[in-house]
Structure formats: C-alpha cells, structure tokens
Amino acid sequence: MPFQPALLIVDVQEDFCPPNGALAVTDARDIVPIINDFLAMPFALKVATKDFHPRDHISFASNHSAPNNKPFESTITIQNPHNPEETQVTRLWPDHCVQGTKGAELLPELDVGKVNHITEKGQDKRVEMYSAFADPFKSPCVAKSDLTEILRKADITDVYVVGLAADYCVKYTAIDAQNEGFKTWVIGDATKAVDPSSMDGVFKEYEKAGVTVIGKDDAQVQR
Ligand code: VGL
Ligand code: ZN
Numbered sequence: 213m214p215f216q217p218a219l220l221i222v223d224v225q226e227d228f229c230p231p232n233g234a235l236a237v238t239d240a241r242d243i244v245p246i247i248n249d250f251l252a253m254p255f256a257l258k259v260a261t262k263d264f265h266p267r268d269h270i271s272f273a274s275n276h277s278a279p280n281n282k283p284f285e286s287t288i289t290i291q292n293p294h295n296p297e298e299t300q301v302t303r304l305w306p307d308h309c310v311q312g313t314k315g316a317e318l319l320p321e322l323d324v325g326k327v328n329h330i331t332e333k334g335q336d337k338r339v340e341m342y343s344a345f346a347d348p349f350k351s352p353c354v355a356k357s358d359l360t361e362i363l364r365k366a367d368i369t370d371v372y373v374v375g376l377a378a379d380y381c382v383k384y385t386a387i388d389a390q391n392e393g394f395k396t397w398v399i400g401d402a403t404k405a406v407d408p409s410s411m412d413g414v415f416k417e418y419e420k421a422g423v424t425v426i427g428k429d430d431a432q433v434q435r
Contacts, residue, residue, distance in 0.1 A: 217433050218257040218368040219250055220389070222344060222375030222382050224322050225262060227308040227315035229376075234315055235308040237377050237404045244321050246402045246428050247374050251326040253433045257366040259359070260324065261344040263309035263381065264316060264332040271340045273304040292349040293338045300348050302340045309334070333357045343384035345392065360392055370395045372431055374402035379410045387421045401428040 224247065227233040229240040251258060268275055270290060273283040280286045283306040292298035309316040318324055331344055336355040339347040346356045363371065371394040373386045382403050390396040398418065405411055418425055 213367065213369050215369055216256045216367050217370040217372060218259060218363055218366065218394075219253075219255040220344070220371050220373045220375075220385065221247055221251075221258070221260040221322070221327070222373060222385050223261055223263045223309075223377070224319050224375050225309055225315065226317050226319065227263075229319060232315075233308070234306045235406075237406055238408075240376055240404045241319065241321070243374065243376075243402045243404055244319055246399075248321075248323045249428075250372070250374060250399070250402065250431070251323045255372070255433060257329070257363070257368060258327050259329045259331055259362060260318060260322075260327045261331045261333060261357075261359070261375075261381075261385070262316060262318065263334045264311050265309050265334045266337045267307070267310055269334065269337045271302065271305050271334075272307045274307055276304060290339060292351070293354060294352055295349075298349055298351055300340065311335070329362055331357050331359045331362065342381045343388040344381065345385065345388040348384070363389075363392075363394060368394060370397065372433075373398045376404060378403035378405035379407055379414055383414050383417065386423045387417065390421050390423045396423045397431065398423060398425045399428055399431055400425045 230236045273281045286304045290300045334341045339354045341347040371389040
C-alpha cells in the first residue's frame with residue numbers, strides 16, 4: 213500500500229482552552245500555530261474531531277448527586293447499557309462541549325478551511341467516549357463514530373495525531389487508531405495534557421500499543 217498519511221486533530225475546542233473553557237488545559241492555545249503548520253502540509257486527508265455532548269451526559273458531575281459528584285475528582289462506574297456485566301470506571305468533569313454552545317466550537321484561530329472532514333463524538337449520554345473511534349465497551353460496543361470508515365475510504369496508511377487532551381482523548385484516539393491497523397504517530401509538541409505528570413504512564417501505554425511519539429520537526433508527510 214502506498215504511504216497515505218492523515219492528520220487527525222483531536223478536540224481543539226473552546227471548552228478545553230483558556231481563558232474561558234470549562235475544562236481548560238494549561239497553555240492549550242499554544243499548540244494551534246503548530247497544528248496550522250501541519251494543516252498546510254500535503255496530508256491525504258485532514259480530519260478534526262469535536263467532543264459533542266448532550267446536556268445530560270453521564271460524564272458531567274452536575275448530572276450526579278453528592279457526595280460523589282466532584283468534577284475532576286469523583287469517579288463513577290458505568291455499565292454497558294447492552295451488557296450489565298461489562299463496566300468502566302470513569303472520571304467526572306465539569307459540563308463541557310455541550311452541543312450548540314460556544315464551548316463546543318473549534319478555536320477560531322484554527323485553520324478550519326483546510327480540514328476535509330469533522331467527526332463528532334460523545335453524543336450518546338450513556339457512555340464516556342474519549343476515543344474519536346468508539347466508546348471503550350467491547351461486548352458490544354455502544355457508540356461508534358464515522359472515523360474508521362472515513363480513513364479507510366481514503367486508503368489511509370498512517371495517522372498523525374495532534375490536539376487535546378494528551379492524556380485523555382488524544383491518548384485513546386491514538387491507541388484505537390493503531391489497533392484499527394493504521395500506523396499511528398502522536399506529535400508530542402502539538403498536544404497538551406490535563407495532568408502533565410501523568411504523561412510518563414501515557415508514553416508507556418503508547419509503547420505497549422505500538423504508537424510512536426515524535427517531535428513536530430520529525431513528521432515525514434512525503435515519501
Ligand atoms: C476530553 C475530558 C472529557 C478530551 C473530553 O478531549 O480529552 N477530556 N472529555
Ligand atoms: Zn467530554
């Protein structure tokens with residue numbers, strides 16, 4: 213298969229950014245110039261994803277009752293709606309990226325005109341979905357995006373991942389991309405983490421999964 217790279221821009225949305233984001237990641241806006249440089253390069257396909265929740269989403273602390281409803285702190289156990297035996301422990305967040313709100317919008321400084329496709333995710337209120345491919349349940353999977361199909365249709369071989377947040381949606385999206393059979397590269401300089409101290413653990417998970425982390429000057433888009 214000829215080398216056919218895609219750029220995947222994960223959740224570069226207002227709610228993940230200072231100054232007004234509900235779940236603002238420190239210095240998140242600083243990665244946009246780097247991402248715009250990548251958007252100017254000849255990728256075969258450029259996709260942006262959006263976290264896109266309904267107001268009653270299960271990951272919002274506001275939809276749970278005290279005392280286990282502290283954003284950033286509390287965790288809850290979610291059952292697979294199709295299979296009570298399968299569960300996931302997940303963190304609660306402030307309300308964020310609610311469909312139709314300013315917080316869900318992509319940053320205006322992002323060069324969106326060069327994006328070929330936008331994939332929305334996290335619409336199913338019953339499950340958390342960090343990965344832009346699917347929710348974490350396996351037997352069966354509950355919510356799947358259009359992303360695999362979009363990448364396959366374009367005969368993509370390699371996926372280059374940038375965006376927010378490095379330790380949540382970027383991580384799960386990159387690992388899923390590799391597991392879907394795409395050679396996956398995370399451009400470390402073009403991501404920011406909710407908890408930077410967690411990144412050593414993330415790099416270990418990448419190694420196990422076969423995902424490669426590179427610097428912004430090491431991405432080879434033409435071969
Ligand atoms: C994300 C927390 C909650 C992300 C999305 O895009 O990394 N993090 N929802
Ligand atoms: Zn979310």
